[in-house]
Amino acid sequence: MTVILITGGARSGKSRRAELRARSFPGQPVYVATAEALDAEMDERIARHRARRGGDWIEREVPLDLVDVLSETDRGGARLVDCLTLWLSNLLHAERDWSQEVMRLAEALPRQHSPVVLVTNEVGLGIVPDNALARTFRDAAGLMNQTIAGVAEEVEFVVAGLPMKLK
Template identity: 45%
Template structure:
């Protein structure tokens, strides 16, 4: 056991099921079962029951607003606490909270995982389902709100499986984030720390995720990494009140 989450794409074919390992993925994305015309997602079982983050204080909301006025990217591996940290970061703000969800549920296991996410977030969020079209969801955001997009990896996976133009979709996503009148925090998975995947689709996913993370990081005003529940600054500085 390598202690890492391994994604799998299973393709149903006439000869039976063929298992294709998508590679050693530090990001807890999802396992994807693909039938002709149907995508079914199985939630990864490696889910942190007791997520831990850096200490967030209720110091001065304006300090958080100053950091989040443009665009914040939060990166982390599987079960690193990145989503929990991002949610707590947004909860430290007095702005109205918008949650843009990119995962799709096709079975009871994924339904249960989404429910856990909802319970972890708590009330007082407006949720928008956007597995493909985040730009349209951002068009409805107004000044006085703050947005959490969770996560870029599921959004990317959805587009890869649908054989969409990833470059065009990424360009549209970045333009929409910059055009949004509210602060945006986007969560993404770091997948480049594992072994080289053994098949072409796995390598395509890994490389696409790496390129997406680099593009988002280049555009973000602040990039925060999360490892073992502890945040650290990759670009810019941690918001005041957040300590490892």
């Protein structure tokens, strides 16, 4: 079992780093996308990510049921989950119990046979948000990141495209 968590700020190079790590394992990698293309700008972002990755990935779009997809894709190539922060946002928007879902993920990760590389945003380095919803999201993201980092074998923090090993 290999679980790698890669965190950092927006546009820090997390996804590129995660792609590199996932490709370092044998087998065809699986890209687990949690983003939903709800507008033209997001369509463009997704297209840029796909073009950068190339066509050698198996793609799975999973806005909510992450644990199920990890189980379904186990025993193949490495799985790259990009990203946990959008997954959390999707859970909150769907009014699902995000803390229960995070615990399900934390319990499922050590049981995986194929490597899992997870990308997440570090949202707690800035100012305290001025509204309750943003503070709730920031707090939930921080707790989620701590929980997943606790079960990960490796944790990296990416700044300006440069990884720093935390664990």
